[in-house]
Amino acid sequence: MSAVILQVGQCGNQLGLEWCELLCKTSKQVAHRSPFITKEDTLAVVCVDSESKVLKRAHRLVKNKKLLESNVVQGKGGRGNNWAYGYHGPRGAEGDKLLHGAMEAVRREAEKRDYYGGTVMVHGVSGGTGSGLGSRLCEEIRAEYPVSHLLSVSVVPHQSGESPLQHYNTLLSLDALHSGLSLGMEPWELIRSVCPMPSAKLLSITQASSREKQKWDRLAGLTLQSVPQLSPAGKSYTSRAVLAVARGDQDKSFATSRALYKLKRGHRCVAWNPFPIDHWTDPCNEMTGSSSGAAQLLTVCSNHSSVTSLLDHTLRRSKEKMDVRAYLHWYERYGVETQDFQQAMDTLLNVMEEYDAQ
Known part of the structure; x- marks a missing residue:
């Protein structure tokens, strides 16, 4: 509590x-x-x-x-x-x-x-x-x-x-x-x-579920379908760390399945982290209240460098508007100046550099 x-x-x-x-x-x-x-x-x-x-x-x-x-x-x-x-x-x-x-x-x-x-x-x-x-x-x-x-x-x-x-x-x-x-x-x-480095702490979540008993590695594969693999420039994205939460693991099969191996490879975990993947399990899928093991839910939290796509898009569009001073007077009216925007841009650029570093 x-x-x-x-x-x-x-x-x-x-x-x-x-x-x-x-x-x-x-x-x-x-x-x-x-x-x-x-x-x-x-x-x-x-x-x-x-x-x-x-x-x-x-x-x-x-x-x-x-x-x-x-x-x-x-x-x-x-x-x-x-x-x-x-x-x-x-x-x-x-x-x-x-x-x-x-x-x-x-x-x-x-x-x-x-x-x-x-x-x-x-x-x-x-x-x-x-x-x-x-x-x-x-x-x-x-x-x-x-x-x-x-x-x-x-x-x-x-x-x-x-x-x-x-x-x-x-x-x-x-x-x-x-x-x-x-x-x-x-x-x-x-x-x-999932945050081995305090400077890189923007996390993303993917999920896959099944109402019937499935192999955990199959659910792991489903979560990977929405994980970006390459940047617009063709550079491979990587993960600093990954956490998998398996709900409905009544027979304790998750740890012995190939799911963790598949997630580690699919997220391209960085080589410098000696323990890049962790897992939690629960025999009950509390999201549906099922304790029979019939319902499974796999949630994967990843510290994935694809977040730089969001940061880059936000920076580019903000700069385009700032260059022509679009809407800036709406912010200046409440005390936000151009240097505040510049400071925010510098912060996001530093975060992008942290994620781009292998």
């Missing part, structure tokens, strides 16, 4: 509340050992948005006594798909109200714990609230709880078509979030397994 989930913005709450409802359906035995369920059998979740419409589902959880009402923090207006507006908020008391309300809710949850390990933040990076307010909350949490851990679950946008500001917002969010990840326990064990 050491983790607090912080869901920020429309995307973060849509994704997070789906997970909350799934977690509420799990067995009491599973819930009892979950780091996301409190001793009072409520969700250790804080839902924050600048508008109320997305939080209606959160209020249903409050009504069902699965979520504390004080953990639902909402504002009276959106953030205009603008990172700067989300980060600084409107002028006056309303600007600080949402930030302070969110931090108070996190503080209350943290103080209930015998041990507060840290926060898992779920948000999108292309809009205003999830990106801007999410970045601000990361900074506030790091300042308030400097020895705790912070794991960001970030939803990135499509390459084009969502918002003319999405590349700026993504750029500024990734800059703010890059220093927000640290190593630790429980959910943080994921990071311990």
Whole structure:
């Protein structure tokens, strides 16, 4: 019971509340050992948005006594798909109200714990609230709880078509979030397994499942189908480390299968890491509540260099807009200057260099 989930913005709450409802359906035995369920059998979740419409589902959880009402923090207006507006908020008391309300809710949850390990933040990076307010909350949490851990679950946008500001917002969010990840326990064990280098800590997830008994190496092959192999320049992508989570492994066959070998080869694990692949298993597939072994789910988390494709695209599109000063006045209005964009670009370039180094 050491983790607090912080869901920020429309995307973060849509994704997070789906997970909350799934977690509420799990067995009491599973819930009892979950780091996301409190001793009072409520969700250790804080839902924050600048508008109320997305939080209606959160209020249903409050009504069902699965979520504390004080953990639902909402504002009276959106953030205009603008990172700067989300980060600084409107002028006056309303600007600080949402930030302070969110931090108070996190503080209350943290103080209930015998041990507060840290926060898992779920948000999108292309809009205003999830990106801007999410970045601000990361900074506030790091300042308030400097020895705790912070794991960001970030939803990135499509390459084009969502918002003319999405590349700026993504750029500024990734800059703010890059220093927000640290190593630790429980959910943080994921990071311990797949981040051998603190400077390279952007992770990707693939999954494959089966309703019938399958060989684990077949599911491993299915997860590899969506893993990019070559960069646009024809360079092979690599993985710093890989973690495989096999749910429904009732006969303990995963460790003796060829799945780990197939994943190691398919992800092209770097030669310098002596232990590039790790695995966790569970006889029960908790995602469906099955303990019969009939349902299998393989989740693969990889520290894969294909993330540089996202970073490169974000940098290029942001620079194209900056060169003609497109939309910059919308950010300058809330205190974000050209040098802030340049600093964010430098950060992303450094990350790309880390991943490009073999």
